[in-house]
Amino acid sequence: MAPKTKKNIAILSITLGSGGAEKVISLLLKELRKDYNVTLVLFHNTIHFPIPDGVTTKILSDNPPDRAFYLKFIDTFRYIIKYYRFVKRNEIDISISFLAFPNLINGIVSTFNKKVKTIISERGFPSDNVTSKLSFYISKLFYPVFYNRCTKLFSNSVHINNDLRDNFRVKIPMEVIYNPIELPEQTIDPSSLNTKTETLKAITAGTLNKRKNQIMIIRAIQNSSLDYNFTILGGGDLRDYLSEEIVKANLENSVNLVGRVKNVNEHLLSSQCFVLCSFTEGFPNALLEAMAIGLPCISSNCLSGPLELLNENEDISINDGEFYIGKYGLLVNNDDHIGLSKAMDYFHQNPQEREKYSKLSLERATQYNLENIYSKFKRFIES
Secondary structure, three states: OOOOOOOEEEEEEOOEOOOHHHHHHHHHHHHHHHHOEEEEEEOOOOEOOOOOOOOEEEEOOOOOOOOOHHHHHHHHHHHHHHHHHHHHHOOOOEEEEEOHHHHHHHHHHHHHOOOOEEEEEEOOOHHHOOOOHHHHHHHHHHHHHHHHHOOEEEEOOHHHHHHHHHHOOOOOOEEEOOOOEOOOOOOOOHHHHOOOOOEEEEEEEOOOOOOOOOHHHHHHHHHOOOEEEEEEEOOOOOHHHHHHHHHHOOOOOOEEEEEOOOOHHHHHHOOOEEEEOOOEOOOOHHHHHHHHHOOOEEEEOOEOOHHHHHHOOOOOOOOOOOEEEOOOOEEEOOOOHHHHHHHHHHHHHOHHHHHHHHHHHHHHHHHHEHHHHHHHHHHHHHO
């Protein structure tokens, strides 16, 4: 057998759907394929993002992801066996998994195959990322067992790593590698935002669910005496509820539920301010993408990500009903619509501040470009 010129890497994920972790995978694949023989291994054949040429794809199951619980339980053992055999048969040198379930399988593979380097990635704040008490206790039981059998771990926030260490007894080496971004070709001219306007055009993007907390925006606009044209991008279970609340607040001419769109950047480019109001995040891609476009940004100071992006993770204290002027954007307390209303009014009434923070957003986003993040990622997996 001829010697390998490149190491063999497997990237393990449930799908390559439209989530934040999947987007990170799709971007890293573009660079990984240049340095390694890469196989993307998916549990299910759900593919939203393009897979670059030169990347091999392996689908472990033809079954749909929404099967009955007992069938999913049986599938778990099949995935473990199939992935273990795949890693061994294809002489995988480095197995990298994203999200909790693939991470647990990577830990099991590491137990029986000592030759492979297993690297796991946690993408959400673990203590807030469980859907029930049962799943929380399962996490508390299995994370220490199987995560600690892997070689190392990376996440996209120092707060995630601290949570894993403090609350889930994860002891393997951990590092923070932030989400990469491809900088857009077209961005906002900051000087164009330094004009007085009767109506401020603001925007947010995200799944319409409780965690993203878009109702906070509706309440903030209702609290303000200024005029807004606010666009909410995204679909989800709370669309009808939010529509009803918009009508109740008489904001039909102020708040627009646009739904899911493919041309997100076009909507961002026509806006003057971006707002994130989540209760919790892993690392907010939507916030970073808005900054890369050049929008001045406001965010809830939730765990994790916004403080790191907007204030270089320096601790702050925000009084109820107020906001904090950070290094790269404004921050408000979780679920504080009064503070959000004041922060939005601040950008509304101070166009020079919109220009200033537009420039700062563009500056900050360059630190997360794909080339910079990939170089850190490659050093991490090779060390």
